[in-house]
Every structure is written in C-alpha cells, then in structure tokens.
Amino acid sequence: MLTLDVSDLQMHFPGLAAPVLAIERFHLPAGGQLAITGASGSGKSTFVNAITGLENVTHGKVSWNGTDITRLSSGQRDAFRARNIGLVMQDFHLFPGLSAFDNVVLPVRLARRLTAGERERALTLLAATGIDRVSQKIETLSRGEMQRVAVARALLQRPGVIVADEPTASLDRNAGNEVAELLLRLSAEQGTTLVVVTHDAFLAERLGRRICLASGRVDEDSGESAAQ
Numbered sequence: 001m002l003t004l005d006v007s008d009l010q011m012h013f014p015g016l017a018a019p020v021l022a023i024e025r026f027h028l029p030a031g032g033q034l035a036i037t038g039a040s041g042s043g044k045s046t047f048v049n050a051i052t053g054l055e056n057v058t059h060g061k062v063s064w065n066g067t068d069i070t071r072l073s074s075g076q077r078d079a080f081r082a083r084n085i086g087l088v089m090q091d092f093h094l095f096p097g098l099s100a101f102d103n104v105v106l107p108v109r110l111a112r113r114l115t116a117g118e119r120e121r122a123l124t125l126l127a128a129t130g131i132d133r134v135s136q137k138i139e140t141l142s143r144g145e146m147q148r149v150a151v152a153r154a155l156l157q158r159p160g161v162i163v164a165d166e167p168t169a170s171l172d173r174n175a176g177n178e179v180a181e182l183l184l185r186l187s188a189e190q191g192t193t194l195v196v197v198t199h200d201a202f203l204a205e206r207l208g209r210r211i212c213l214a215s216g217r218v219d220e221d222s223g224e225s226a227a228q
C-alpha cells in the first residue's frame with residue numbers, strides 16, 4: 001500500500017492563463033480510500049493524470065511513499081506506474097479478440113514471461129470478480145463483466161494503489177454497484193490504497209474520504225479516512 005503526498009501541484013495547459021489544477025498540499029495515508037468528486041471541468045481527470053504520471057506535471061511534487069514521480073523520466077514514470085498503480089478507466093481499455101484471462105495477464109506478458117504464480121493469481125482474481133468463463137472473448141462479455149475483468153487486471157501485480165476514473169459511469173445501476181462493491185472489497189482485503197473519480201453517490205459515500213474539486217482546487221474535504 002502506498003501513501004500519497006502532493007505539494008504545490010499546479011497543472012498548466014497551453015493557451016490557458018490560469019492553472020487547471022492548483023493543490024497546495026494533500027495527503028492520503030496508505031490504505032486510505034478516497035473519492036474525488038466535482039463538476040465537469042473541475043480538474044478531476046487532470047488530478048488523476050498528475051498523480052499517476054500519465055500527464056507531465058508542470059509544477060510541484062507528487063510523491064508515492066517518498067518517491068517524487070515528477071522527478072522521474074517519462075520511461076521511469078511508466079515503469080513506476082506499471083509496478084505500483086492499478087488503473088481502472090471508464091471505457092475499460094480492454095483488447096478485443098483476446099479472452100478475459102488473456103486481457104488480465106496482457107500487461108505482464110508484454111513485459112516478460114508469465115509465471116505460474118501469476119497465472120494462478122489471474123484465475124483467482126477472475127473467480128473473485130465473478131467471471132467463470134475465462135476463455136470467453138472479451139467483446140462478448142456484458143459491460144459490467146468487462147469492467148470486472150478490468151478490476152482483476154488492475155490487481156494482478158498487487159499494486160500499492162488502485163486509481164479508478166469513473167469506473168461505473170458507463171454501466172447501468174446494478175452493474176455499476178457490483179463493480180463498486182468489488183473495488184471496495186478487493187482493495188480493502190489487500191490493503192490497497194484506493195482513489196476513485198466518480199459522480200456515483202453510492203460509490204462516493206462508501207469511500208472513507210471524499211474531496212470535491214472546484215476550478216482545480218480542493219473545495220470540500222470530508223477529511224476522514226478509514227486508515228487515518
């Protein structure tokens with residue numbers, strides 16, 4: 001599990017006078033569960049892209065367990081993310097033509113040979129997410145099942161943090177609730193820090209702490225966290 005420390009973070013984009021994100025100080029303890037809410041355009045995705053290193057940070061520090069990822073080269077940042085951060089995105093980012101199982105293990109297989117332990121863990125995670133037909137082609141699964149496969153994939157390498165950007169937004173209420181439950185249960189079981197951008201009140205209320213962004217600033221912070 002990883003601790004997040006952000007200080008003096010600013011994100012500027014060309015052509016915009018004001019920073020899209022300006023966060024002076026933010027701390028999330030290891031194992032904390034955070035919901036990020038806020039109106040459209042308030043900076044939620046920009047915040048997620050900054051803390052995962054998907055976007056280059058123009059100013060300030062983003063540290064995970066003391067490693068300031070803004071000081072890493074883009075290759076080092078990609079390696080850090082692959083090792084430590086499990087990502088779950090709104091539109092799944094799964095590969096058609098591959099089975100559910102092959103999608104879960106793909107990130108490992110792209111880097112090296114899959115170990116027997118990882119094969120076993122992939123099957124265990126798919127079972128935990130309720131996917132029985134692991135050889136079924138991903139495009140023939142329901143949307144809820146696809147997102148559950150994405151959750152299994154995010155957890156395969158025991159990341160210290162899971163970052164999910166609107167993981168339930170493109171699902172109907174039942175499928176969304178199942179994915180929300182799964183993210184909460186599996187990250188709690190494994191002590192994984194969890195950061196979720198969501199408009200889904202059901203999901204936000206279940207997380208230990210909620211922040212609301214407005215114009216790139218933390219406007220409200222419930223300040224509570226299960227791990228604090």
Ligand SMILES: Nc1ncnc2c1ncn2[C@@H]1O[C@H](COP(=O)(O)OP(=O)(O)OP(=O)(O)O)[C@@H](O)[C@H]1O
Pocket residue numbers: 013014016020038039040041042043044045046047
């Ligand atoms: N690459 C970019 N270049 C210029 N402006 C950008 C860029 N990326 C984001 N922005 C601007 O930054 C602001 C915050 O965008 P962001 O996507 O973080 O908002 P959000 O809260 O995630 O919105 P939504 O809920 O609609 O997804 C918006 O005004 C957006 O237009």
